[in-house]
Amino acid sequence: MGQPMVRNCPFGNGNGYGDGRAISIGEVVVKGQRWEMQLKGGGQTPFCRGADGRAVLRSSIREFLASEAMYHLGVDTTRALSLVLSDGGEMAERPWYSSENRERDPDMMIHEPCAIxxxxxxxxxxxxxxxxxxxxxREYPDCLPGAPLPQRVAAMLRQAAKRFSILIAGWLRVGFCQGNFNADNCLVGGRTMDYGPFGWIERYDPLFAKWVGSGNHFAFRNQPEAGLANFMTLAIAMKPVLGPDAPLP
Structure with missing residues (x-):
């Protein structure tokens, strides 16, 4: 059995990984490029831990616009293909802020329309x-094809380190804070994903963070450190393939 990784878990217990509301529905190959299609907010999955698995229209619009903005800003990212409002007026209950609230935490529940x-x-x-x-x-086919697996994995880790570095440098360049950059929100291919508690800095604040539970460890200036923690999680997972005496790249 694997061991929970707690260093980059937002709750410090290894159990804070994702809400399980994404599900892949297929793949297509267009002009030699493979694309995976994934629904976000389509309902409960085996991994949603009792939650409703839905996304609301407000956050869905934010993800659609933000992912396209990041693409056109030259930062590697997932992209939005479509956004549909759930038929029949289906609503989901979500925490929100009353007009009198001046705290960081929501203080009320509201009903919002669902979307996918x-x-x-x-x-x-x-x-x-x-x-x-x-x-x-899927992500590193050019890493020493035909070579023994340990050599290919070592080459993959070196490429992953470069991709993670370029990605986070892109975030800092455009003033973007992912907000919850743990291993669950870190794609092996090194691209921006999961536009949940994200934001762009309007006035420079090195501790800018959009998620009320993130503390400072996912703040804007600490994203390189979070990226390093994610890379080490990946490297440690590859250690059995590399061999017990192999140095990590």
């Missing part, structure tokens, strides 16, 4: 669901 976003990427393979040969096939 279809997002696309070459893959949605996340760090916490690593399958080594599948990751090589």
């Amino acid at each position: 976003t279809t997002r696309v990427a070459p893959s949605f393979l996340r760090e916490h669901e690593m399958m080594v040969e599948h990751a090589l096939f």
